Amino acid sequence: MKSIAKFVLIIALTSSTAGATARSTMPAPQDSQSTNEFKAANLDMMKNMNVPYTGNPDVDFRTHMIPHHQGAIAMAKIVLKYAKDEETKKLAQKIIEAQEKEVADMQGWLEKNGH
Numbered sequence: 279m280k281s282i283a284k285f286v287l288i289i290a291l292t293s294s295t296a297g298a299t300a301r302s303t304m305p306a307p308q309d310s311q312s313t314n315e316f317k318a319a320n321l322d323m324m325k326n327m328n329v330p331y332t333g334n335p336d337v338d339f340r341t342h343m344i345p346h347h348q349g350a351i352a353m354a355k356i357v358l359k360y361a362k363d364e365e366t367k368k369l370a371q372k373i374i375e376a377q378e379k380e381v382a383d384m385q386g387w388l389e390k391n392g393h
Contacts, residue, residue, distance in 0.1 A: 312360040316353060323349025337393050340384040347377040347384075 303317045303324075326345035331338050350373055357370035 312356055315356045315359075319349055319352035319356060322352065337388065337391075340388055341393075344381055344384050347381045351377050351381070 303321050305314045305317060309317070323345055326348065327342055329341045329345070332341075354370035354373040354377075358367055358374075361367050361370065
């Protein structure tokens with residue numbers, strides 16, 4: 279019986295956390311344009327990370343990291359569009375450059391290895 283209670287508690291906590299996360303990523307009237315764009319980029323990244331696992335850690339790592347990196351690139355581009363601080367902009371540009379290369383490397387590996 280304790281196992282069932284733990285299971286129900288885990289489901290309840292997971293469901294409430296997922297619901298709160300979903301609500302916090304939805305556009306709201308008080309959100310700034312940059313916040314709306316960050317939320318859209320985050321939602322897109324989370325949707326694109328929903329890739330089936332293959333059981334091959336080399337493939338699974340890349341197929342899940344590619345959309346993660348693409349999300350970081352999208353967010354960094356939003357920073358370049360809206361940020362005022364030069365250090366923030368420089369960091370965003372470094373992220374774009376590094377992660378675009380990493381995405382290309384991971385995609386190349388997947389192609390080379392028949393995925």
